[in-house]
Amino acid sequence: MRTAGVIATTITLALALSGCSVITAFEPHVSAEIYDTAKDMKAADTAVFGSPTFVPDDATIIRVDYDTQDGSAIMTYASKTHVAPGTCAKEVPVPKPTIQDSWWPVDGLPAKAGDCGGGWSAFAIGDQVYAAKASHSS
16 A cells, blocks of 8 residues: 555656646657747757648747647647738638647637648637647548
Protein backbone atom coordinates (compact mmCIF):
# COMPACT_ATOMS: atom_id res chain seq x y z
CA MET A 1 0.00 0.00 0.00
CA ARG A 2 2.82 2.37 0.89
CA THR A 3 4.63 1.67 -2.39
CA ALA A 4 1.48 2.53 -4.39
CA GLY A 5 1.24 5.87 -2.57
CA VAL A 6 4.88 6.68 -3.28
CA ILE A 7 4.47 5.81 -6.97
CA ALA A 8 1.30 7.93 -7.30
CA THR A 9 2.99 10.88 -5.58
CA THR A 10 6.10 10.53 -7.75
CA ILE A 11 4.06 10.45 -10.98
CA THR A 12 2.00 13.47 -9.91
CA LEU A 13 5.12 15.40 -8.95
CA ALA A 14 6.90 14.48 -12.19
CA LEU A 15 3.96 15.69 -14.27
CA ALA A 16 3.73 18.92 -12.31
CA LEU A 17 7.43 19.65 -12.61
CA SER A 18 7.77 18.62 -16.24
CA GLY A 19 5.66 21.49 -17.56
CA CYS A 20 4.08 19.06 -20.03
CA SER A 21 0.59 19.65 -21.27
CA VAL A 22 -1.94 17.45 -19.53
CA ILE A 23 -2.99 16.17 -22.93
CA THR A 24 0.40 14.59 -23.68
CA ALA A 25 0.32 12.68 -20.41
CA PHE A 26 -2.78 10.78 -21.52
CA GLU A 27 -2.37 10.77 -25.29
CA PRO A 28 1.25 10.05 -26.17
CA HIS A 29 0.63 10.57 -29.90
CA VAL A 30 -0.34 14.23 -29.31
CA SER A 31 2.56 16.68 -29.32
CA ALA A 32 2.71 20.41 -28.65
CA GLU A 33 4.80 23.33 -29.89
CA ILE A 34 4.99 26.97 -28.80
CA TYR A 35 6.51 29.72 -30.93
CA ASP A 36 7.09 33.29 -29.73
CA THR A 37 6.45 34.88 -33.12
CA ALA A 38 5.24 34.04 -36.62
CA LYS A 39 8.84 34.42 -37.79
CA ASP A 40 9.92 31.69 -35.35
CA MET A 41 7.11 29.39 -36.51
CA LYS A 42 7.83 29.98 -40.21
CA ALA A 43 11.52 29.15 -39.63
CA ALA A 44 10.58 25.82 -37.98
CA ASP A 45 9.57 22.58 -39.68
CA THR A 46 5.79 22.81 -39.39
CA ALA A 47 4.94 20.20 -42.03
CA VAL A 48 4.04 17.72 -39.28
CA PHE A 49 0.94 19.78 -38.46
CA GLY A 50 0.14 21.13 -41.90
CA SER A 51 2.22 24.30 -42.35
CA PRO A 52 -0.54 26.86 -41.67
CA THR A 53 0.04 29.63 -44.21
CA PHE A 54 -2.86 31.70 -42.86
CA VAL A 55 -0.90 32.76 -39.75
CA PRO A 56 -0.12 36.49 -40.21
CA ASP A 57 3.30 38.07 -39.67
CA ASP A 58 2.15 39.89 -36.49
CA ALA A 59 1.09 36.65 -34.72
CA THR A 60 2.65 36.07 -31.29
CA ILE A 61 2.60 33.28 -28.72
CA ILE A 62 1.57 30.59 -31.18
CA ARG A 63 0.52 27.34 -29.51
CA VAL A 64 -0.11 24.17 -31.50
CA ASP A 65 -1.24 20.72 -30.34
CA TYR A 66 -1.12 18.07 -33.07
CA ASP A 67 -1.86 14.38 -33.36
CA THR A 68 1.05 12.53 -34.92
CA GLN A 69 -1.21 9.62 -35.92
CA ASP A 70 -4.28 11.18 -37.55
CA GLY A 71 -2.94 14.62 -38.57
CA SER A 72 -5.49 16.68 -36.63
CA ALA A 73 -4.34 19.82 -34.84
CA ILE A 74 -5.48 22.85 -32.87
CA MET A 75 -3.75 26.22 -32.71
CA THR A 76 -4.09 29.59 -31.03
CA TYR A 77 -2.22 32.86 -31.37
CA ALA A 78 -2.64 36.57 -30.72
CA SER A 79 -2.90 38.91 -33.72
CA LYS A 80 -4.54 42.21 -34.58
CA THR A 81 -4.56 41.05 -38.23
CA HIS A 82 -6.23 37.71 -37.34
CA VAL A 83 -5.27 35.90 -40.58
CA ALA A 84 -2.95 36.58 -43.50
CA PRO A 85 -4.56 38.62 -46.31
CA GLY A 86 -6.34 36.52 -48.92
CA THR A 87 -6.80 33.49 -46.67
CA CYS A 88 -9.75 32.07 -44.73
CA ALA A 89 -12.36 33.93 -46.84
CA LYS A 90 -14.95 31.16 -47.29
CA GLU A 91 -17.25 30.66 -44.28
CA VAL A 92 -17.55 27.21 -42.70
CA PRO A 93 -19.01 25.89 -39.44
CA VAL A 94 -16.93 26.51 -36.31
CA PRO A 95 -14.63 23.49 -35.87
CA LYS A 96 -15.22 20.88 -33.18
CA PRO A 97 -11.71 19.44 -32.79
CA THR A 98 -10.99 16.01 -31.36
CA ILE A 99 -7.88 17.37 -29.61
CA GLN A 100 -8.61 19.49 -26.56
CA ASP A 101 -6.41 21.63 -24.34
CA SER A 102 -7.17 24.07 -21.55
CA TRP A 103 -6.70 27.07 -23.85
CA TRP A 104 -9.33 25.98 -26.42
CA PRO A 105 -12.53 28.02 -25.89
CA VAL A 106 -15.79 26.37 -24.87
CA ASP A 107 -17.99 29.48 -24.57
CA GLY A 108 -18.53 32.59 -26.66
CA LEU A 109 -17.78 30.92 -30.00
CA PRO A 110 -18.70 32.84 -33.17
CA ALA A 111 -21.38 31.59 -35.56
CA LYS A 112 -18.89 30.82 -38.37
CA ALA A 113 -15.20 30.20 -39.00
CA GLY A 114 -13.09 30.72 -42.11
CA ASP A 115 -11.85 27.91 -44.35
CA CYS A 116 -8.09 28.51 -44.42
CA GLY A 117 -7.09 25.69 -46.76
CA GLY A 118 -5.12 22.54 -46.03
CA GLY A 119 -7.90 21.28 -43.75
CA TRP A 120 -7.60 24.27 -41.39
CA SER A 121 -10.48 26.48 -40.26
CA ALA A 122 -10.06 29.50 -37.99
CA PHE A 123 -12.05 32.03 -35.99
CA ALA A 124 -11.20 34.96 -33.73
CA ILE A 125 -12.46 35.97 -30.34
CA GLY A 126 -11.18 39.51 -29.94
CA ASP A 127 -7.55 39.43 -31.07
CA GLN A 128 -7.07 35.78 -30.09
CA VAL A 129 -7.32 33.42 -33.06
CA TYR A 130 -8.21 29.73 -32.77
CA ALA A 131 -7.77 27.25 -35.60
CA ALA A 132 -8.36 23.54 -36.02
CA LYS A 133 -7.27 21.05 -38.63
CA ALA A 134 -9.37 18.01 -39.34
CA SER A 135 -7.86 14.53 -39.18
CA HIS A 136 -6.77 12.71 -42.33
CA SER A 137 -9.83 10.46 -41.95
CA SER A 138 -12.35 13.33 -41.67
